[in-house]
Amino acid sequence: MTSEFLERTRSTSQAGGFARHFAAAREWLSSERAPVYIFAFIWCLGVIVPVIISAVLSLLKARGLHIVWAVSLHAYRDIVESGRWEVVVRTLTAAGIVTAICLVTGFPFALWLVKRAKSQKLTQFVFMALTVPFFLDPSARTLVWRGVLGSTGLINAALMKLHLIDAPIEWLLFSDFSVYLGLVGPYFPNMVMPIYLAILLIDNELIQASADLGATPAATLRNIVIPLAMPGIIAGVIFTFVPVMGDSIVPTILGGGKKEYLADTVMSLSTAMNYAGAAAFATIILMLTAVLAAVFLLFRQRMTLARGIADRGITA
């Protein structure tokens, strides 16, 4: 990008004259590539730099909004000493369970959508239904679960009215169950979409060839479909696991504050103006994300996917 620009300016400056220099810069600026690189530059400055800076802050001390410029592992030591690492474990467990539920249900669902859903209309409808949740207010739709799961909520009231139970079921709300339930729905599309796209790219002829060679449908699924859909599965797992791990709304509303999750901790630390601590947790979340991505990338590299599929995967 810029090397091209430099090259051109260099060659023109050899010819001499500021005017030519200027003209080359103007030419580059008016090329259609220029806005992309300029935007990418601003994007890095505005988005990527804050992430790095926060990681830096987690290694400093902060008193309220004031930064003490001394390197310290205080924030991280605090996490270990205050027993908050339990929060990390609990959050990872929750994210793992929710991701597993989404994967186990989402993969076959995506497969069905691509290969079995008979009508185009139905596919479009389901696709639409999975897009809309991105645009719903997270707190409003989570809040409603209280009215459904609570001790005087819809389910308990209905069950009591039918005399199936005498006392309300308490574990429905403000429990691990309610947190998982609240998380599975909103993040299900994150799992289905990438897998759907990956399966879409698998040539039907490959599946037919597998059957033709005598493979049962289960063997075809195991040997052909799952390996070829792996980029989508990996993307789906990351797109589900990471935001679930960082979700601050659902655990707060449906967890009842009895058990803290990572996001709760970040919020309470920032409310307490312990920004170095909040930054440390944010950095931990990011590191976990990076580790997850790295593990999967290594895994994928080992599976030596055909170049064609990888290329098509990027543009799709």
Add this chain to the structure above:
Amino acid sequence: MTAATFDNFAHRAARREARLIGIAIWLTLIAGFGITTLIYAPVVWLGVLSISSDPLAGLPGSFTLGWYYGLFTDTRWLHPLIVSLEIAVAVSTLCMISATLVGRVLPRLKRGRAPLLAAFLLPLVVPGIVVGIDVFIYYKMFLTLKMGIWSLILVHFIWAFPFALIGMLVVSSRFDVRLLEAAADLGASPWRRFWDIERPLLTSGVVTAGMFGFLLSLTELPRSIFVAGHTQTLPLFTWAETMSRGSHVSLIYCLNTIIAIVSIALSVLSVWLLGRRVKS
């Protein structure tokens, strides 16, 4: 093995396989649509509660539109809504411009396409809370800027831009560059080429980018919590009311029922628009 015994054996195995596939498909559909129901049931129930005369009772008894009338008397929601709309319009505009600038060129870049795309899509894999706290720390603590509408626009844009870009790329990656070459060959200037050839074809991508930006901004909460300063958006208002466990829960139900209906309508429209363009 004779042909006839093979005959029976193979047919029996095939029937067993077909039965298992049938069962698997049923399980898939029950699970898939079951979870999809988990997404929509709360929204439907939100609507039901908003017209229920006693929204805190488990089973709705009688229905009333009274809570909606209440929106006219208790108008504390009005100002947050206006702020939210202002921010959403700004984010939407930013998304349209930047997604067009980037999205139309990105598929044609010969070098650096993959890393650029990765950088632009990065916010998809960074939890909202991390973006929120990081933006706060950087701009407030390091640059000592005062949080406000601008910082809300910034985090909303960070959240919405990847979606807007994807919406644009769906259209632009199918755009045939040879059309532009043909136009250039016929003597059209770069500006004319953009206006006459790219613009009509990319319009649905631009509209989608704008709608994505608008809707994502309108309902954004986890990032806003950290960078709002003293500004209050509608989701922040809802959040505050929720956390205070106040008595205004019915107000929240009504307000968010309306927002949900508008969001669903607009997102269905934009996805439909995009699908139609892609098909043609």
Add this chain to the structure above:
Amino acid sequence: MANILHPQASVEFSCPALEAIDIVHRYGSVTALDHVSLAVEEGEFVTILGPSGSGKTTLLRVIGGFETPTSAGRLDIAGVDVRGLPANHREVATVFQHYALFPHMTVGQNVEYGLKVRGVMPAGRRRQAEEALRLVRLSDKYNRQVHQLSGGEKQRVAFARALVTEPRILLLDEPMGALDEKLRREMQVEIRALQRELKATFIQVTHSQEEALTMSDRIAVMNRGRIEQLGTPAEIFDRPATRFVASFMGMTNIYDGTVRAVDGKTVRLDVAGHILCGLWTGPNSPLIGSRAFAAIHPQRVAINPLPDGGSFGLRGQVQSAAYRGAHTDIVLETAIGDFTASVGGFAPVGGTEVAVSWHPEDCAIGAIGEAT
């Protein structure tokens, strides 16, 4: 027990490799297969030839089990009724047009796949796969990735992968479609040699008459969902039974007329007042006065300077000549219409009057509007 109930079933090799009777397949309102019947003997190489949309690929897919026909009177593979059996339970293997090699597996894994899913142990798989690769002369490519192969190599791997499962029938879907001209010629010879060596049953689908003629024992020419003619390459090329087959086999000179005289196989056809003499292609001799067509390959036509004086059967005036390298295509205007002749040496200049002649056995005469 089975051979008591079905004595014929116990003698496996007495049944044909394929017996398809009265196959009908419709996509919506489109009829892709219109009451098609085809029997293929063990060890035979049969080519299904036809233009795109003729139903040839559908027929192959029905045999392979990828398409369930709307109705089938009978569909037996090696004596086994395969109606209702999905592809994985049929003893056939397909070489796909685009090879359909699994991109995430090596060459060896691809070839072993059919054995792996049958539960063959790794050592045995490896031995058989290496044997199959040796057969297609790719012994050294066992560990290669699929994307490292050339087009021709991919095709050989596809062959090895299909052959290693020892199918009763090998189905070839336009196997040469993605290869360049030179490679195609080589592969034609190689595939035919392979089939002879293995004494295997091959059914090939192609739209190339050259491929069909050089490789097959028999050819089934398909058009609009029907088999128009089934016969040896020589029969199909020289004795087309229908106008469609004649024109598809490159007989550019086709004229409709009325049968005037029949003498055994020899038929005299009146075309616009001129009598053309040729051999009847159908099984039954025609009735005098019935409509028929006459077709002549341009390569089988001789053109000579007009003989001095006297009358001559067909005379033509040279309209144009197109140089094609090995021969020249000359379009002549004659009393019965335009006439094309491919000649090797002598190429008369435009406007010249010439005498057009051919051997009666090079002129095929067949019934109009009735497939045999």
